[in-house]
Amino acid sequence: MKYLGLVLDSRWNFVEHFRRLAPKLERTGAALKRLLPNLGGPNASCRRLYAGIVRSMALYGAPVWAPNLMRRPARALLTSQRVMAIRVIRGYRTISGEAANLLAGLPPWDLEAKVLARVFSLRADACRRGETPLPRQISVWRDELRRDLMAEWQQRLSQPRAGLAVIAAVSPLFEEWLERRHGVLTYRLTQVLTGHGSFGRFLFLIGREETPGCHHCEDRPEDTVEHTVAVCPAWAEHRQVLRDVVGDGDLSRPALVQAMVRSERDWDAVSSFCEAVMLAKEEAGRVREQTSSRPSRRERHSGRRGSRDDLRPP
Known part of the structure; x- marks a missing residue:
């Protein structure tokens, strides 16, 4: 069953949702690739903006599906992100997703989905208590969760599966590189x-x-x-x-x-x-x-x- 753009199933594992979403992300990424050549083309800020378009499509409904995200859907997210990260850094298509994301400064989308889900959960808990969280409080939650995201991302980079040389060069200066x-x-x-x-x-x-x-x-x-x-x-x-x-x-x-x-x-x-x-x-x-x-x-x-x-x- 499809409801508000999400494909729901009896197990609530959203495998079918990502099975249908993956081709859309692939088509969008392929279309944007033609606008982002390695030589010339838009500048770095514009490239990150284009990557954000695919990110928004990929993370739609994240507060619903992120708590139950399984390995296969997570791979679909990271595969789409890899394509866009390589466009951002003007790299060869043989570069690993882990290395491309680090060079581009793009946190893994599955981790970003967890942040969105957690912020939504905190707001919902506050509303159930009869409270209305102020924008300042929401910003504090996001900053705290963002720090947790960065820590988890660094932990992943300590055991990379590919792109070992570039990750070994950049990860010791993780914060300096990103900031x-x-x-x-x-x-x-x-x-x-x-x-x-x-x-x-x-x-x-x-x-x-x-x-x-x-x-x-x-x-x-x-x-x-x-x-x-x-x-x-x-x-x-x-x-x-x-x-x-x-x-x-x-x-x-x-x-x-x-x-x-x-x-x-x-x-x-x-x-x-x-x-x-x-x-x-x-x-x-x-x-x-x-x-x-x-x-x-x-x-x-x-x-x-x-x-x-x-x-x-x-």
Whole structure:
């Protein structure tokens, strides 16, 4: 039975509600994806606004179904959220939901549903006692529940299932990352933070390269984020410009994140480094594909000559 937009069943587990809701969220997310390209397109605030549209659809009726939310409906919520979080951070579609949500600063929707349900319950309890809670009191409840949500989110991030490297880099600065007032994520900055981009290791894993080695080094060491940022001699000049701003210390991902949240100047320095280096790597990759007569592993399996633009999510 459908009542006020919610599909009710005899067990009150709302599995059928989410079975019908999931395709709607998927269609809406797909439509919004076309408005949110990785390069260009709306700014970060607008992207978060679009993500909020899908969030509102997903969390409709949360005070009713959140107390009985089962694992399968929760997965449907987080799957839809992952799509929008990746759009917010301008990332590859291979990025995990946990990592994308953290970078985008979007708390998991199943936890947000619990907050909405709890606020509704507190208001209902007050009304049953003949009280009318003032807006100030409701705001206090929301702030307290929000703190509980953040604590539970942090607890989840202590045992991530995917996106381990980026979560390990950002989660120690959880509050600083979420509360910062400066810096936006770009397509190429997100590549460096996540490792999903023009790195030999990643391209090898998805079948776009024959080996994970670095094309800019004679001995062809594995091309990872750490190698690109801190070791590869091809980017020594860009690296020195970065060090002139953030200091001569460690250039690991945790150190980069620490510098980024420290000040807008440091954030811009890291972002500029990522933009210059990753753009050069992308251009070098396109040249290799154009001059190579040998199709990649992916092309051999698919039977077509692919484009490097395939790496960019639509």
